[in-house]
Amino acid sequence: MLTVFSLKGKTALITGGGTGIGFGIAKAMLEAGARVIIIGRREETLQQAQQELGGDVHYFVFDLANTESIPELIDRIESAVGPIDILVNNAGVHLKKYALDTSDAEFEKIIQTNVISVFSLSRSCAAKMVERKDGVILFIGSMTGMFGMDRVSAYGTSKTALTGLMQNLVTEFSKYNVRVNTLVPGWIESPMFFKAIGDDPQRKEKIVNRIAMEGFGKPEDVGNAAVFLSSQAARYITGVLLPIDGGATVNF
Structure with missing residues (x-):
């Protein structure tokens, strides 16, 4: 039974895989048997993550804002490491600001990184997956995409x-056997999360009260869900939003 959850022989590309949730996903996929590729903007962070992860881990330094160079990046990765079977669009940027104080430039920056770059990377990887008639694409959503919150x-x-x-x-x-799903992390212990609530005790209290289960989630909780959706155990699952939130989306 456990073999259907294995990622042995698969290659997973994880954006922003050097820290936080991305690192947790990389660790879980590596433990499930996958070859892991992490990309990010800071080489020192990627090198440290590679050392901590150990095993069959590769990294490429790249700024996803440079969308015109994404096709060349994917060609370079596949030439150096092998075909990409799994793409995890984890990299993203956050902005905590009231709408009335958010400039057009700030709004555009968030959309560029969190949507346009994700589309560009997914398109480049999907083109090759479609040819091979096999592949998995994962998006990383957010509680802010499930219900309204102020300042985001x-x-x-x-x-x-x-x-x-x-x-x-x-x-x-x-029809090409390429599945696309979205993981929706709740409040997961990560540098981005702690930065967001660090100077806002009222917001932290509101979040704690919203979560049905005890405490915050951990990056490996998201990683384990990513392994499931990437494995043969989920071969007939596509187009779903999977909250990893301790019940926050349904708790009152």
């Missing part, structure tokens, strides 16, 4: 947009 209008919009993107890609890629 740009970020929440970007994460909500991923749901629409996923649904439309499912209609085009399913």
